[in-house]
Amino acid sequence: MILALAKSPFLIVLDGLDECDNKDEVQELIEGMLAFFDDNPLIPLRVFITSRVEQHIQSHLDVPGVRLDNLVDHCSxxxxxxxxxxxxxxxxxxxxxxxxxxxxxxxxxxxxxxxxxxxxxxxxxxxxxxxxxxxxxxxxxxxxPATPMDRLPLALKMNPGLDELYMQTLARSQHLPHFPDIISTIALLEKPLPTSGIAELLGISTYKVVNVLVNLQAIIQVPGTDDIPVTLFHTSLRDYLTTQSRSGRFFAHPRHHVRLFLRFLQCEFVHRQHRAGSLTNPIQLKHALHYSVVHLNYGKDLFEAAEFDSAIQLYREMLGLYPSEPELIQSLARVTIYRAKRTASLVDLEEGISLSRQVLEFRPSSHPDHSDSLRGLGNALRDCYLWTRAMADLEEAISLYCETLELRPSPHPGRSLSLSNLGIALLHRYRRTGTVADLEEAISLHREALELEPPPHHNRSVTLHNLCAALQDRYQRTATVADLEEAISLYREALELRPSPHPNRPSLLNSLGSVLQDCYERTGTVTDLEEAASLYRESLELRSPHHPRRASSLTNLGYVLQDFYRRTGTVTDLEEAISLHREALKLRPSSHPHREVSLTALVVVLHDMYELRRMLPDLQEAILHSEELLASHHPVGHQHRLITLDRLASLLQTRFSATPQAEDLAYIERLEAEARQLSTLISPS
Structure with a gap:
């Protein structure tokens, strides 16, 4: 080496220094080299070290005289x-x-x-x-395949992921305390936190976080200080951890979003109690709290009732400390409305509206957040309309959305959201009144919103969904095939933007399935029906037994199985349809706004089953459900009362034919008399 140095400069390469097991010897080697160069600064010798970012290496090399280069963005x-x-x-x-x-x-x-x-x-x-x-x-x-030449084409189809590496590396720490919580937190955080922030969030000591991560530095970048966020070497690790079929026992379940939100909320409560900053890392944590609403939105369908109660209680306690803070009132309104949707509580929904009105009072027209408050109240009123069908709520929501849109001219970053909200509300009004102008304006608004959200805009899939829903309504009114084809194409694009386990994927699966059913009804192409069934089954798998929207997935699959039965006569399809509709009905108690949907669906399939088997219990159950529809859901003045009167009278006539009873005849006469009276009141149009 001395002879080589005499002739020309010399380079020593140490590759993969992080793979040496003895950390003390690695540190001793680095310290020895640094001391050598301090004593011999002019010697024509350099040492080139490659290593992952490991604390015991980086901390010793982060000194004058050493050049550190990050190769994350290097193209190799x-x-x-x-x-x-x-x-x-x-x-x-x-x-x-x-x-x-x-x-x-x-x-x-x-x-x-x-x-x-x-x-x-x-x-x-x-x-x-x-x-x-x-x-x-x-x-x-x-x-x-026998030869390398045969295996080369297969190699080009291999999954380029590093699942095996991830599994083996994660296994090193899986036995340690808090491992699942720490890994799930890193995988699901909207904004990365340093080790101290993760510890604060989970309510554990920082050293326990470091203890888990120290063995994972081959796949996770763990900084040497507590003020730099923990990040992933490659985003494929997040994909791995959030895909259950790949990660298995290491899966970061979406329900962890609920825990993250609640922990953020508890940390915020402590922070507000101690404004001076008793938190370990208040700046980082305060920055992260900004993203807590993201975790609330991801987890809102996965809350247990007690978790909603805890969140609402914490917000009430914070409002006790800061009663005039509109951000807290708005957050309480948001969580209360989410609980209303989960528990079918009209009381919660009305409270959410009341709180949203309070927020608006704190934010007059001159306030920079006035438009956000208008939107929040509009959303609450729209939700209330979907529950109570009170047109006054929908009209007020539309008025608020129009006002919001005026306050957000192009190129305001919130304009696309305001366009979408107004479009959604107008579509609801069209469905209620049949006013075509509302439908056309809704489509126009959604198209404008989509133009403002080109790929890879984070909200594009939602806007695609909204536009498709309006196009599907127009197809159902005009039978314009171009609308149907565009809806299918755009739904497929939206679905690609929401891979599993994204919380919006089940809704998109249901919607695409619905438009494919429309396509089947137009053409009779059975592949459309088969794909719809497949989409509905995937949606059902993604919605656990406690998911608040599971009933809609059950109902949709029940509908498509009924179509299969009517096409093929396969009894098992009809039996499964009945089972699915019964399960959906159990998930929709008497106060649920969509209970009538399940009741109506059950009446139809039970009548089909009676026609097939001639078993009186099927007919009796169909009659009971029709009577509930008439008494509780289709009162006098309801647009569907006439249909229900006719259907119940027909079912009773069928029962009378099977088991003649005088009271059934009298009952039928009363129903038919009311139906005739209603028929004379309905305009021919």
Whole structure:
């Protein structure tokens, strides 16, 4: 080495220093090298070290005289090409099968396949090594491709993920306390936190977070200080952790969003109690609290009743400390409305509206957040309309949305959301009144909103969903095939933007299934019906037995199975449809606004089953549900009362034919008399 230094500068490369097990010896080596260069600053010698960011290495190298480069954004395709060239040349010299193939067919792999391979590998040497081993492996399995040339096309289809690496690395810490909570938190946080922030959020000591992460530095970047956020080396780790089929026991369940929200809320409560800043890391935590509403929105369908109660109680206690703070009132309104939707509580919904009105009083027209408060009250009133069907609520919501839109001219960042809200409300009014102008304006508003949200805008899938719903309504009115085809195309785009386990995916699955059913009814193409059924089943799988919208997935699947039964006569389809509608009805108690949907669906399928089996209990149950519809859901003046009167009279006539009873005849006469009276009052239009 001395002779080499005398001739020219000399470079020593230490690759993968982080892979050395003895950390004390690594630190001793680094300290020795630094001391050597301090004593010999002019010596023509340099040491090039490659390593993942590990605390015991970085902390010793972060000194003057050492240059640290972050290679996260480095493109290594050229290095991968060289790496593969060497591997293939060496294997060709060793493998007579490859040499014989080249003699007969020319260069292998051909340039085009080499290019595809490099693109598929995506810069990962670990994956490059894995792919090469797969291509060259020898196996005795009879169904395995026999030669490297046969296996190369399969290698181009391999999952380029690092699931095996992730699984093995995570397993190092899975036995440690708080491991699931720490990993799920890192995977689901909207904004990364440092180790101290994660500890504060989970209510544990910082050293316990570090203890879990110290063995995971091959896949997670753990800074050497407490003020730098913990981040992932590659976003594929988040994909792995949030996909249950891949991560298994390491799965970061979406319900953890609920815990994150509640912990954020508890930390905020402590922070408000001690304004001086007794928190370990108040700046980082205060910044993260800004994102707590994101976790609330992700987890709102997964709350237990007690968790809603805890959140509302905390907000009430904070309002006791700061009674005039509109942000707290707005947050309490939001959570109260979410609880109303979950528990079917009209009292909660009315309180949410009242709180939203209070927020608006604190934010007059001159306030910078006035438009947000208008939108919040509009949303609450729209929810109330969907519950009570009171047109006054919907009209007020539309008025508030119009006012909000006026306050958000282009290029206001909130304009697209205001366009969407007004479009949604107008579509509801169209569905109530049949005014075509409302439908056309809704479509126009949603198109304008979509133009303001080009890919990869985070809200694009929601706006696509809204536009598709309006297009589907117009198709159902005009039978314009172009509307149906556009709705299907846009729904597919929206679905691609919401892979599992995104909380909005089940709604999109249901909506695409619905428009495919419309397509089936137009063309009779059974593949549309089959795809709809598949989409509804996936939606149902994503909505647990306690999910507040599970009933809609049950109902939709029940509808499509009824269509299958009417097409094929398969009794098991009808039996499953009845079972699904009964389960949906149990999830919709008497106060639920959609209970009438389940009752109506059950009446229809039970009548079909009676027609098939002629078993009186099916008919009796259908009659009971029709009577509930008439008494509780379709009172005098309701637009569907006439239909229900006719259906109940028909069911009673069927029962009378099977088991003649005089009281049924009298009952039928009363129903038919009311139906005739209603018929004379209905306009021919």
């Amino acid at each position: 395709d050229a290095d991968i090409i060289t790496f593969l060239d060497v591997l293939f040349k060496n294997e060709t010299r060793r493998n007579p099968v490859i040499r014989a193939y080249i003699a007969e067919h020319g260069e292998w792999p051909p340039p085009n396949d080499r290019h595809k391979l490099v693109n598929h590998i995506g810069g990962s040497f670990i994956f490059a090594s894995t792919v090469f081993k797969f291509i060259m492996e020898s196996t005795v399995e009879s169904d395995s």
